[in-house]
Amino acid sequence: MKRFKTLYTAAVILLAALTAALAGALILWTIGADVTRTYSVIAFEPLKNAMQIGEVMIRAIPLTIIALGISVAYRCGIINIGAEGQMSMGILAATAVALAMPDAPRYALLPMALTAGALGGAAWGFIPGVLKARLHVSELLSTVMLNYIAAQFYTFCLRGPMLDPAEITMGSGTPQSMRLTKAIWLDRLVPGTRIHAGVWIALALAFLTWLLLFRTSWGYRMRASGAGERAAKYGGIGVERYLVAAMVISGAFAGLAGAVEISGVHRRAIEGVTSGYGFSAIVVALFGGLHPAGIIPASLFFGMLLVGADMTQRMAGVPANVVTALQGVIILVIVAARMVLENPYLAERVRVRLFGSAEGSGEA
Amino acid sequence: MDFAVNILALGVPFSVALLIASLGEMFNQRAGVFNLGCEGIMAMGAFLGFLAPFLVGRGGPTAEIWNYAGILMAMAAGALMGIFFGLAVVTFRAPQGIAGIGLQMFGVGVAGTFFRHFVGGTQSIPGIPAMPIPLLSKIPVLGPILFSHNPLVYVAFLLPPAAWYVLFKTPWGLRVRASGANPRAADSIGVKVNLVRFQALAVGGALAGLAGAYLSLCQAKMFSDEIIAGRGFIAVALVYFGHWRPLKITGGALLFSLAQALQLAIQGRGINFPYEFAVMLPYVLVIVVLAFSRENLLLGPTALGRPFNREIRT
Amino acid sequence: RMAMIVESTIDDKGWCQSMHDGITAAQKELPGRIEYSYSEKMKPVDAGSAVLQYVSQGYNVIIGHGAQYKNLMLEMAEEYPDVTFVFGTSAEIGPANVFTYMPESEETGYLSGVIAGMTTKSNIVGVVGPVDGGDAARYNRGYVLGAQAVNPGVKVIVAHSGSFGDFVKAGEVAETQIKAGADVLTGSSQQALGALRAVADHRDEPIWWVGQETAQLGIPEGYKCIGASEYNYAAVIVDLVKKLDAGVKGGECIALNFANGGFNFRFNDDLKAMWEGPIEQKISETLAKFRSTPGSIDWSKVDYSKL
């Protein structure tokens, strides 16, 4: 029985890997690219040295933070695909604070900027939350739309009120803020890499999220609202209130991720900082089983894919798009394979096919 | 008056890609499958729609035919991608949200890659020209608004009533709705739920492919890998706007596109507020209108997103 | 050894392609001197990874083609003093190992505007902008000034699509402007192609285009394009290599304008009828003025809301 389980798992994983590799190879062959080279770059290069691992980490940080927020919302029954916009708003808020107080000391400014980032994102999460709770507007609609609105607002701020004065005098008005004061920089942890102190923030948030969701009555009620709205209402839970709260938390996490991203990596607000993290984080959150303990490895894995993707165009000479396609294939195959593994009915059927029905039919 | 007519005449063709794609997504969702990969299918459709006339049809006497061959290829590829998606989410029961994002990346990535390889940089084609309907297009106000467009625009506006009819009056529509609302019940009365879902995915995919082809063949008459630019996601959102009903979805697509035309026209008139706020207009409007429309949500596909298997009870 | 990082692709018939073409031209001009690699579609965070990787592979000139890479370039310049970093658009004088470059695109915009102002019959001309910032802001404002200079009664319609890459939307913008009566349009960045395509759709109507980039003359839609300017980055790159040879590793800004050969202008030979005569003359006058007094256009005072 045990042996079967291991064999079965191994076989499914092997099959999945083969399928993904084959599908990817098909694309690569079509464009005449070097298949093995591409794969080896994606699989090994991102882990080759500290610098590259650092690159993986700096992507995993925002992914983790946003995915945690998304999982809070998801657990409460609301699918937040608006993290992209919430992150933008977080960046703006944090930047505004940093620009407003250029001389504030680090111990005051950094927490304030991070909090502002969280609040900015929270405000942007509040909108779809209320729209859903009060007016039954599907969050799938409102968050998609709010992403576009945030993107425009972001450009407006960076082009207008927050524009780097140097861009007017010396540049051409490229939408970006001036370099933020050193007081809000997050330390780089390892020389020669870009790993920054956001790692600790991400880890702390993972722990807090776990506490919130699984150890507090608040989290209990949020999860109940998501898992059975009708029953939760019956149980006296103010589902609508928790829905809004979950969206606010989710937005706050995304906003905070934005603040961390600019204070850890870019050190000024520029265009393109969000770079699709909001969407990748949905995948990370679901990959990670909507649980902090799963989200951390999932975001590292995804960070690796992103770095590998970026490297292939230089190291294997394939256009950047190929890697997007490969990621798509990998996602599709992995999620399908995981469901196969988690389907006891199928496993049972295979077992019976292979070994007959005699054994193990009783209590399990 | 002219201003208003212009806006209407522009908004109508702008809405077509969204309209077709969201009707496709509506079929997916009505059958119970949430396909966030619409964007990817549209990208493939746009690319394939572009490819045939670009490679073979250029200038020659057969150019027109190749345009339509492109459309057929786009629809076929869309249907195939729908089926491919079905393999993951229907057969293997993968969570539809992530799988959809996977499909989106796959579609956009493959379209971009092949485009790079087979075409090179941004390129244009003659595309399908506008075809004003002889007499009707001369009618004062209605002529420019309704009858002076690309042939695909006319087709697109036959789609909503057709979709409505299919969904509510034909046996297949009945099966689709039942599969999306209560697959177990549908199954118990002999509906092959998963087959119906595959069919719906194929139909939805074909429509998404067509929407993409419209963009590359009729609207932009070009291709680049950024051609869809998020329209797939907006199409998905419009399905929610329209509460899975063809006519309301059409209303949503039109509302969005008219707002788009309006904001561009307003920008052009010289505005004294930042243009970004004008660009936001369509997005804001769609949210606001939805917020104030009352609708019974029970009427939608209540099993949306839930895979079905007879034996597995959840 | 030279590496370039661009936000779009090297064949976008716009901003990124002009730099790519410039570098490859410089490679030909200085045979064997330049080993060149590029990374496309670089979001800010990816750009950082790419730079780190290039540096570790021994590239010693790194170009971030866009002011959004300014921060990265400056930061990396601190960390790797032996490597030369180049970015634009910016007129700032960077640290000792940073070059900046600054296309004064208002000049090219001005030329386009002159053509538009003199060509228009409806007295309405259009600008299809991506966002109001960066190179596009300068070009578009130059266009407004140029059109107004030769045709004080002209109405300039400016609208932004809000995106650099969404050329479908740019096409929609152009359509809207044409419907509003505009008969000469221009646009900047890669999305402008969509607008040009929309103009080209009006095959038999007197609706014209003026280009920001000479690559637009050579494509099928070029038959609508009366003339276009060109960014001659080859000159910048050659200049750069010479400076490096001379031991100057940075701390300078290289401007691009008509005076220093950073820009060229070309008419469309197939449309002689459109520009022969007064327009040609006016353009050469203007060019002469630019060559003698660069930086003469105050683009920043243009206020779109007052048009």
Place this chain on the structure above:
Amino acid sequence: MPQEIVNRISSLRMEGITKRFPGTLACDDISLSVGEGEILALVGENGAGKTTLMNILMGLYRPDEGRILINGSEVVFRSPNDAFAAGLGMVHQQYMLVANMTVLENIALGYKRAWSPLRVDLEMVRARIGEVADRYGLSVDPDAFVWQLSIGEQQRVELVKTLCLGARFLILDEPTSALTPQETDELIDLLKRMRSELSIIFISHKLHEVKNLSDRVVILRRGSVAFEGSTSEHSPGEIAALMTGREVVLPKNEAPCCEGCEALAIRGLKVRSDRGFLAVDGLDLSICSGEIVGLAGVSGNGQRELAEAINGLRSVEEGEILFFGRDIANLKPGEVIAEGMGYIPEERNTEGIVPPFSMKENFILKDSGDPHYASRSFLRLKEIDRNADRLREEFDIRSPDTRVAAGSLSGGNIQKVILARELSRAPRFLVAVYPTRGLDMGAAEFIHKRLLEKRAEGMGILLVSEELEEVLDLSDRIAVIFKGRIIDTLDRDSADSRKLGVLMAGVKESGDEAV
């Protein structure tokens, strides 16, 4: 295919059927046969494998082993379509209706004769429904949406649907669990009349129905046949004993009516249904502490709306609900709970529990903020575990442990989870809606005992039920609801099922019809 042409099913036999689910052996080498015009009763405790066996017969599940023979030759059903084609039809235990479609559409879904590629001939379906309705005296509104129907009405639709499709062999999985006594009697009469045309397999937990209707009975226990014999030779008591392995005696409320204070007083209550009409229309009712008031009535007469209004889950248009003197009309559900109200809802699977939550989590659904289970918002996991173990033990909930998802329990066990939670919270009052619907006799006995115990402790109980025996057994007083009003209230001693049945039909004893 016109059903008239389908061959008669002169015998149907299942041989050696075995079906395994991960972790359970649902059917273990079961054999049974049904002859022409025969009515076979299939009984057994909850989870014995009855439904599974019938699903196999309908082609919904593939058996792991065994075969099915019709008229002596083997058939293989890959899907319900194959079973329909062979003339089989089934009314499922969980109604297989699409809630957001009309009755007409639901039936059209299976009525292939009305299909052409481009059109469903709904008029043809309507005619067919009319035909069946007339013939069997089952009236349904073809244009109503299923979500608007009460469970009893849905059950009728199911039956009509199956008959419309032209079944020659009918499988009825607990068809009477939601019917009123009259409806049940009518159904049983109907089935008796049908036996000239049909063979029937009839599943029920109500043994008097089995006794009344069937020719033979098969008792399943843990997936295998425990007994098979002629119905007429065994009394219901014997069958119950064979089924559970012990004697089952449903308890009766024989205690004197206690003199508690007035716990719940409802005056002039008006509440709207989902369909928008006044489902509760000027209802008055009063219940004391330590009293069980049975609310009898055909389902769909406002019971659900009344219960929901009392518990804050539905807004009240007019009138007051005095709960120990305080008006709780239009309070939030949480506030009503805090007042000391307990509630066993009708929808046990989606309302009474959070299905994916574990059993222990479901036990604290109403108390997640209670200091007993949470200190400063942090859950006291040990306490929650202890509570769960205690309740599982006390209420004899059958599950591997308290961590299993509540949704994966059987209906009977789900009901016990809800009951355990509601009773252990020690509310001052309990609204119990159809608390034993679909439960086997053992489980029903258990629940009845519990309710009586609580009554003795002084809890007031509003017992909503259509099952007259249950109402008569447990209540001190019985109120009959009809069209949203109480048309009469009887004392236990003066009530009997005949009187109640008449009242439930809306006819007052004096003979004039209540409005």
